[in-house]
Amino acid sequence: MPEQKNPHQGPIRLAIVGGGPQSFIGPIHQSAAVLDRKFQIVAGAVSSDPIKAKAQGVAIGLSNDRAYASVAEMINGEFQRSEADRIEAVAVMSPNDRHFPDCCLALQAGLHVICDKPLTHSVTQAQTLLKLVDDSNLVFGVTYNYSGYPMVRQARAMVKSGAIGAVRMLHVEYFQGGMATRIEDTELTPKLQWKLNPERSGPSLVLGDIGTHAHHLASFVGSSPVTQVSADVGTVVPGRTFDDYAAIQWRFANGARGMCCVTQAAAGAENNISFRIYGETGMIEWQHTQANYLRHAPLNEPLRVLGRGDPYLLPPAVRATRIARGHPEGFRESFANLYSDFAALITEKQNVKAPDRLAHDLPNIRDGVNGLLFIEAVLKSSHSDGSWVKYQSV
Amino acid sequence: MPEQKNPHQGPIRLAIVGGGPQSFIGPIHQSAAVLDRKFQIVAGAVSSDPIKAKAQGVAIGLSNDRAYASVAEMINGEFQRSEADRIEAVAVMSPNDRHFPDCCLALQAGLHVICDKPLTHSVTQAQTLLKLVDDSNLVFGVTYNYSGYPMVRQARAMVKSGAIGAVRMLHVEYFQGGMATRIEDTELTPKLQWKLNPERSGPSLVLGDIGTHAHHLASFVGSSPVTQVSADVGTVVPGRTFDDYAAIQWRFANGARGMCCVTQAAAGAENNISFRIYGETGMIEWQHTQANYLRHAPLNEPLRVLGRGDPYLLPPAVRATRIARGHPEGFRESFANLYSDFAALITEKQNVKAPDRLAHDLPNIRDGVNGLLFIEAVLKSSHSDGSWVKYQSV
Amino acid sequence: MPEQKNPHQGPIRLAIVGGGPQSFIGPIHQSAAVLDRKFQIVAGAVSSDPIKAKAQGVAIGLSNDRAYASVAEMINGEFQRSEADRIEAVAVMSPNDRHFPDCCLALQAGLHVICDKPLTHSVTQAQTLLKLVDDSNLVFGVTYNYSGYPMVRQARAMVKSGAIGAVRMLHVEYFQGGMATRIEDTELTPKLQWKLNPERSGPSLVLGDIGTHAHHLASFVGSSPVTQVSADVGTVVPGRTFDDYAAIQWRFANGARGMCCVTQAAAGAENNISFRIYGETGMIEWQHTQANYLRHAPLNEPLRVLGRGDPYLLPPAVRATRIARGHPEGFRESFANLYSDFAALITEKQNVKAPDRLAHDLPNIRDGVNGLLFIEAVLKSSHSDGSWVKYQSV
Amino acid sequence: MPEQKNPHQGPIRLAIVGGGPQSFIGPIHQSAAVLDRKFQIVAGAVSSDPIKAKAQGVAIGLSNDRAYASVAEMINGEFQRSEADRIEAVAVMSPNDRHFPDCCLALQAGLHVICDKPLTHSVTQAQTLLKLVDDSNLVFGVTYNYSGYPMVRQARAMVKSGAIGAVRMLHVEYFQGGMATRIEDTELTPKLQWKLNPERSGPSLVLGDIGTHAHHLASFVGSSPVTQVSADVGTVVPGRTFDDYAAIQWRFANGARGMCCVTQAAAGAENNISFRIYGETGMIEWQHTQANYLRHAPLNEPLRVLGRGDPYLLPPAVRATRIARGHPEGFRESFANLYSDFAALITEKQNVKAPDRLAHDLPNIRDGVNGLLFIEAVLKSSHSDGSWVKYQSV
Numbered sequence A, B, C, D: 001m002p003e004q005k006n007p008h009q010g011p012i013r014l015a016i017v018g019g020g021p022q023s024f025i026g027p028i029h030q031s032a033a034v035l036d037r038k039f040q041i042v043a044g045a046v047s048s049d050p051i052k053a054k055a056q057g058v059a060i061g062l063s064n065d066r067a068y069a070s071v072a073e074m075i076n077g078e079f080q081r082s083e084a085d086r087i088e089a090v091a092v093m094s095p096n097d098r099h100f101p102d103c104c105l106a107l108q109a110g111l112h113v114i115c116d117k118p119l120t121h122s123v124t125q126a127q128t129l130l131k132l133v134d135d136s137n138l139v140f141g142v143t144y145n146y147s148g149y150p151m152v153r154q155a156r157a158m159v160k161s162g163a164i165g166a167v168r169m170l171h172v173e174y175f176q177g178g179m180a181t182r183i184e185d186t187e188l189t190p191k192l193q194w195k196l197n198p199e200r201s202g203p204s205l206v207l208g209d210i211g212t213h214a215h216h217l218a219s220f221v222g223s224s225p226v227t228q229v230s231a232d233v234g235t236v237v238p239g240r241t242f243d244d245y246a247a248i249q250w251r252f253a254n255g256a257r258g259m260c261c262v263t264q265a266a267a268g269a270e271n272n273i274s275f276r277i278y279g280e281t282g283m284i285e286w287q288h289t290q291a292n293y294l295r296h297a298p299l300n301e302p303l304r305v306l307g308r309g310d311p312y313l314l315p316p317a318v319r320a321t322r323i324a325r326g327h328p329e330g331f332r333e334s335f336a337n338l339y340s341d342f343a344a345l346i347t348e349k350q351n352v353k354a355p356d357r358l359a360h361d362l363p364n365i366r367d368g369v370n371g372l373l374f375i376e377a378v379l380k381s382s383h384s385d386g387s388w389v390k391y392q393s394v
Helices: A026-037 A048-059 A071-078 A096-108 A123-134 A149-158 A190-195 A204-223 A331-349 A356-359 A366-381 B026-035 B050-059 B071-078 B096-108 B124-132 B150-160 B192-193 B207-224 B331-350 B357-361 B365-382 C028-036 C050-059 C069-076 C096-108 C123-134 C151-158 C188-197 C204-222 C332-348 C356-359 C364-382 D026-035 D050-059 D070-077 D094-108 D123-134 D148-158 D192-196 D204-222 D331-348 D355-362 D364-384
Strands: A012-016 A039-044 A091-094 A110-113 A140-142 A167-177 A224-235 A245-252 A256-265 A272-279 A282-287 A293-298 A303-307 B012-017 B041-043 B089-092 B112-115 B140-144 B165-175 B226-234 B245-250 B257-263 B270-281 B280-287 B293-298 B305-309 C011-019 C041-045 C091-092 C113-117 C140-144 C166-173 C226-234 C243-252 C257-263 C272-279 C282-287 C295-297 C303-305 D012-017 D041-047 D090-094 D112-115 D140-142 D169-173 D226-233 D243-250 D257-263 D272-279 D282-287 D293-300 D302-307
Touching: A012 A071, A012 A096, A012 A331, A012 C091, A026 A091, A026 A331, A039 A048, A039 A071, A048 B293, A071 A096, A071 B245, A091 A096, A091 A303, A091 B071, A096 A110, A096 A123, A110 A167, A110 A331, A123 B357, A123 C041, A140 A331, A140 A366, A140 B112, A140 B293, A149 A204, A149 A282, A149 A293, A167 D331, A204 A256, A204 A272, A204 A366, A204 B192, A204 C303, A224 B226, A224 D094, A245 B245, A245 B257, A245 C166, A272 D364, A303 C204, A303 D272, A331 A356, A331 B026, B012 B026, B012 B096, B012 B331, B026 B041, B026 B331, B041 B050, B041 B150, B041 C113, B041 C295, B071 C096, B089 B096, B089 B331, B096 B124, B112 B280, B112 C204, B124 C204, B140 B365, B150 B207, B150 B270, B150 B280, B150 B293, B165 B207, B165 C123, B165 D257, B207 B226, B207 B245, B207 B257, B207 B270, B207 B365, B226 B365, B245 B365, B245 D331, B280 C113, B293 C243, B305 C113, B305 C295, B331 B357, B331 C332, B357 D282, C011 C069, C011 C096, C011 C332, C041 C050, C041 C069, C050 D112, C069 C096, C091 C096, C091 C332, C091 D331, C096 C113, C096 C123, C113 C282, C140 C332, C151 C204, C151 C272, C151 C295, C166 C204, C166 C243, C204 C243, C204 C257, C204 C272, C204 C364, C226 C364, C226 D226, C243 D243, C243 D257, C257 D243, C295 D012, C332 C356, D012 D026, D026 D331, D041 D050, D041 D070, D041 D148, D070 D094, D090 D094, D090 D272, D090 D331, D094 D112, D094 D123, D112 D331, D123 D364, D140 D364, D148 D204, D148 D282, D148 D293, D169 D204, D169 D243, D204 D226, D204 D243, D204 D272, D257 D272, D257 D293, D331 D355
Parallel strands: A012 A039, A012 A091, A091 A110, A110 A140, A167 A256, B012 B041, B012 B089, B089 B112, B112 B140, B165 B257, C011 C041, C011 C091, C091 C113, C113 C140, C166 C257, D012 D041, D012 D090, D090 D112, D112 D140, D169 D257
Antiparallel strands: A167 A272, A224 A245, A245 A256, A272 A282, A282 A293, A293 A303, A303 C303, B165 B270, B226 B245, B245 B257, B270 B280, B280 B293, B293 B305, B305 D302, C166 C272, C226 C243, C243 C257, C272 C282, C282 C295, C295 C303, D169 D272, D226 D243, D243 D257, D272 D282, D282 D293, D293 D302
């Protein structure tokens, strides 16, 4: 191992972008980041409204001098601090349209970045970020948090180890109910104001919000990228002007095929994402509503239900588990596992610790770009009478 | 009520076609037919092999003089008996290629018919049968048995009563595992000999075997026909020469859309058919593995699990239930409910009993034709790069 | 094998006692008896009211000359028929107080008997029947039907084969809701008229009705009799004059212990009986609501869910299954499996067939007696402040 | 409201006792305490071994000057700090035998205390603590964490609101598998060293470890104390010298009765605690393995499955939920809810905030005492041949 320059003392200093008091996902990111004591949140620009940002930063516990009005101001302020004191990384949990400019600023300032999905609005923006990352020595993570669940990592590891043989079919479904009614006719919350505005949320709400999760989950557990899609995207709630439904047939590089359905207009649905993957010799299934379990049906043998924390699990699942079996972990810990990987990759870059091979499963800039390529291909097919669209992931 | 001519004494006299000792589905049909004492099986031609048919008929309990070598011989023999003694109806449970000729003979002889699915090999054959039925005063049922489950009938009744408002999405899945391995390389059972021979089983094995079930189930619970499909049909087991996989996007006359996936190559799968139907105000879900229950998720209320035999069920579910709640019924009773409807429709024709409106939910000749139209459209779309194919049900 | 005297032609000729048109359990017994074509129901005395018995017998399909007014009359009438024509066995499905006299008459006439539970009202009566059976060459079965479920038989076979090592704990629960409200204040159905009358139903309704099922299930799957109980029996519905609740701690001859709770006053409960059995190296669990599955949790391995019809099952489960995996069977088939065993034991007595070792798992006269011994011990403990009561099964 | 003295700035300053790097429960307590930003952990004595305590305190993130060698030293050190800086509360997560002395010291120093269960070794010790608390103005919480789950609180609120009418039966079960094998024959971990030593863990391992949880859960959801028990306590693993099994019949002040079974020797079990409560008009059920859901079966209506985060929940469940429906929370958040109540009660005492009535559901010193009274009564009954033992809760 090369000589250790600048060995790190204590937790990595993290700034947050977005995640103010009214944010849904902000508190999750923040508690997840510190859960394993690998980060401390020391600064932030928690609103895109510069007037509110400072007060809201203090309100969620930032010190007065490090609650900033904007990302630009934050970078400026932090770099006036000593190297041992200033922020090292940025966590972006702002509205979608802020991802691209905020990530650019952070990367250009030499900061490691972890960003919520979808990465950007367009493939072009995403590729710009990819270039910035590739030209740097920085870590870039994307919080496709479902890949942080221990039992999802177990599924991926089992598939890679051949537990079900060659993959033949891979189905993913993500159903939410939040847009089952015409919420667009109600008084909009701040979150809905940007979500329902395509200028701010991106070209297809349902694909950006949850389609990218479904797509990443499929490529993650199957370890093979999507190469073709035939899709039907639209609205199931009459008179709606944004997409709330996408049905997709997909094919993967490894020859597998399957179906993907995502919708936010499923009345009565929980936030349930699930996958089933069928191979030559068995099936593996996971559902978010029972996140601590994984179902494995080997051909001609009893169905097996694997439990988080159990002694027979593979290393990627074991290392993503904090509490013994029978003590459920949840959504927060799925994010914490991504933050833990993010920390490991940063310390690896800082030559503080030997590389942790498994931390490299953290969704990265390429996964972010692929999400945008997927959205583009799906929309293209849907606009072409469902014809198959081929594309190449990065 | 009109004058009763020829009032019926005792159970209806039924002949079976197919369903010999090695048949899988035969014993189900036979025990289902007699379960409610509405039919008695008095005759049969239980093999398409005339040499075996007679001995096999005796082996399964037919009397020596009414175990026939062929359907033609049976009709000939029976019509030499008195009207009060001869068969009144025929149940066809023979291999697929026998459905068309056997049904033709039975209808031409003036016998009521209940036939297993798929109705025929082709749309043309199906329409020929339709004309025969329409020109007669005969009952014709098709054993899409999943529509015989009480909780499926409850689902249909709830949808019709507006329990979930206008239907928006309807997904059906039917996964089997029997062809997950290359059974075509093993010594073929008699059943597989005809199944794996397209001359005998029809143009697309997976669509005929289980796709027609999925299609009927969707139109049954949603009370609206499929009008368009975009499909991907093929094989997921390498080197296979028959279809084992079909992924379908469909749209219904009522504006709903959704996905349908059927495969017989799902390693580790049970014989699980399921549907989920989302409306404006809620979701209804049923799975064959938990056939005695129905899940209903009303918008913003707790999920409800309805149980067969419970006191709040609607009439179509109540009348399809024999045993009190908590005493599971199964596959056999799903067929028995169809046979019970078949009997009710026959006695209605015979003017013995007042019409039972609910018995008319028995899948009929038009449902049989529509299954063939669906297969045709799905294959056409799959051969046209997934383009949408529109068609008109009968 | 000894010379075959009187080789049997066709199904065994069975008479039914009780099971008229209003009976709940009657149609189950009757359809179960004939399901596998091993019996034909040729005669019966279907009501304990001689005035109704004949007409009701005809109403459920008996021929006019073999629908009898009473058991005595039936035996008299049948024995005037030729040996090749008269009844060979009797199935008793009458109210509890009729079991003892009806079984006595049948046994004394040399007829094989299968009788519903509880066997009798008292230990003394039960032992009288035991002596009659032991002094004869007759088969006597008791329809503890839960032992007829294939997955219950699988559990028993697994325990016997050592799949979970020595048994340490065995818990059984049977909760029904039918008496959660004060049905005694409503107009009583014929069934409730005798059930709520201790003169007719026996000393403790809940113990006779469902406690005997729970007790038999425990001794069946654990293959070890109960030797001690400490119990609390009473009513949970205020002001009620019959038992609706029994909580029991029990110990088994093999050293295992556990709890048993039975109640008919569980508002909201289905007819759910379940067991869990813990051994040195794992757990096995079954619930009636999911009767087609068995859960096996081996120590430090994934939970396994075994499915009826699956290829890895043990012989006692395989032979009790008619339909392939994924095609649910239910309550009716659990009775049919007992009837099938009953037939096998009869043909064994008749020297028609070689013994089928597995058919001997049919609950027999000793299981019937043990049910009464259990009731007696449980009531004694409950009346003695919960002190432990030891007793010896037969 | 009285004048506010000493209004609190920022989070409450908390010290931890126990919970060093090898602790199982320590990290849960610690992350739970800070999750809602209501506490900051500023000091601690994290090992009962004074030599290790300081270094281990630093290792888990305490500052060097506030990582103490013992509780006594900590109190001494902290009270040399200004009132605005010193600790205000103590969280005790040390081995069982340390609870009593550590809580005494903390209470005598005027510190609020939250302590893990069982409260102490004996009823006498527990009553000593009760007197100390009653004579002070201090808050004392006990981390019966299962009462912190939102859906458990929902159950309690529903029962209190009459959703199932008068309570009739209440069953609780807590099965673990950790002692299914003879771990006492292996090299003992530090945790097992004290657990398996009755001098350190208390008079009955299984009752102290999990029996107290089961007992509190029952009295919490049923809102009525246990008044009588009939029990069987012992070992199911042969040759074992400590209790690993307890079967209990109990009766409650409100007239309900039921069964409770707790064991740590259930091979194949997860850490599953569950309850079912039956009332006049329905049933409510919760299982730890599906902690985010609650099942409610109203008489003659469909079963309802309520989900954490759903809009129809009652206030005690709503306030204990951070994340929207469909985003699972787990074990950690159950503790965090207790810590949140603990903070609310402290600020109430400090006159900083108006009382939050619902925070008073935090298990308190009386619940702690009652746990010891329950253990005493259960052991007494078991030693008296299962006779019923009556006692009076505090």
